[in-house]
Amino acid sequence: ELGHGLIERFGPKQDGTRLSAYSQTRLPHIWLTQAFSNWFLHLIFTCLQDGQEPPAAMPGGFGNGLRYGWIxxxxxxxxxxxxFAHAYAGVDPD
Structure with a gap:
């Protein structure tokens, strides 16, 4: 999208409409990427504190069960x- 906007703005058309709308156009995809990152990090680090399970957590408990289920x-x-592959790579669903 950015490439097309730059070509239209600085190419023969000299039309900056697409480039001006770039942020608004991309924002929904950016939030999808943020949502995926948040979910993935939560999945990886759930029940972990400084890389260790907290003392109150049962070894192999709920957090490990979630990780195992997703894997x-x-x-x-x-x-x-x-x-998952598309979300991880940041590929747009469109």
């Missing part, structure tokens, strides 16, 4: 694996 889903669900 299993990634291995066994092709649609989820595809979504």
């Amino acid at each position: 299993t889903a990634l291995q066994n669900d092709p649609l989820f694996a595809r979504w």
Whole structure:
């Protein structure tokens, strides 16, 4: 989108409309990427404090169960694996 906006603005058309709307156009995708990052980091670090499970947590407890469930889903669900790969790489769903 940015490349097209720059070409239109500085190319023969000299039209800056697309470039002016770039931030507004990209904002929904940026929030999707932020949401994925937040979910993924929470999944990785849930129940962890300084890289260690807190004393009150049972070893292999809820956080590990969540991680195991998501890893299993990634291995066994092709649609989820595809979504994850695209979200991880920042590929737009469009």
